[in-house]
Amino acid sequence: MRFLRDNSLTIVLVTATLMTIAGMYIAGWLANNEELAAHGSPALTLMQYGLSGDFLSAVFENWESEFLQMSVYVVLTAYLYQRGSAESKDPDERSPQDEGLAHREEDPEAPWPVKRGGMVRLLYAYSLGIVLTGLFLASFVLHLVSSARSESETAQLHGQATTTVMQHLGSAQFWFESLQNWQSEFLSTALIVVLSIFLRYRGSPESKPVGAPHRETGS
Incomplete structure (x- = not known):
């Protein structure tokens, strides 16, 4: 189908x-x-657990790191290079991603923001990075709120005082939860950038052609 x-x-x-x-x-x-x-x-119950701080904190903690990885990657690859990587633009050649939009305005298949022009087109030109950054920030806040609730739920089990969201924002526990995921996302991104210089996977658009020289940049 x-x-x-x-x-x-x-x-x-x-x-x-x-x-x-x-x-x-x-x-x-x-x-x-x-x-x-x-x-x-x-x-x-299953329903109660689905609304608990323990479950929601775990979900948004991971989403936060993934959206951070994607937003940073989209932005950095617009301005920075790695020669030989399938994940980078060629530093010596002008990329199609850098082309102007003037000649696209009359294209009947061009997205409507491109045809609209002005601020709408400007925002659309950076919309992928904007949306991914927004998703990161939303996940960060949801992780913070849910993690604070989870911390309070655990404190109640031990007969201790609960914590507020702002108190939790300044806690070592919250930043440990975030940074332990952030570091792995940055590492995995760096690895795919570097490994794609020397390694190949036939048929994948994330790989250079099998016979391409290591110095060739872009997929």
Whole structure:
């Protein structure tokens, strides 16, 4: 079926996302209830766990780091280079991504913001970075709020005082949760940039052609 073929990458990735979230949900629910039982507290239902700080904090903690990786990568690759990498523009040649938009205004298939011009076109020209940065910031805030709630839920189990969102923002625990994921995202991005200089994967648009020299830049 043409639709499945044309959209197979998105379909597989979205399906994998939903399946892993479901698996995380069940595993987290069971683990959380084991901890509650150890403290003599009643178990949570699946619905209650889905709204708990423990689950939401874990979800948005990971989303935050992924959106940070993608937003930083989109912005940095617009201005910085790595010679030989399939993930970089060629520093010696003008890239199609840098072309002006004047000749595109009359193209009937051009996106409507390009035809509209002005501020709309300007925002559209940087819209991928803007949206990814917005998703990072939203996930950061949701992680912060959910993590503060999770911290308060844990404190209640031990008969300790709860924490506010602003108190949690300044806590070592919150930044440990964030930075442990951020470092892995930056490392994995650096690895794909460097490894794509020397290694290949035939058929992937993220790889240079198998026979391309190491010095050749871009896919």
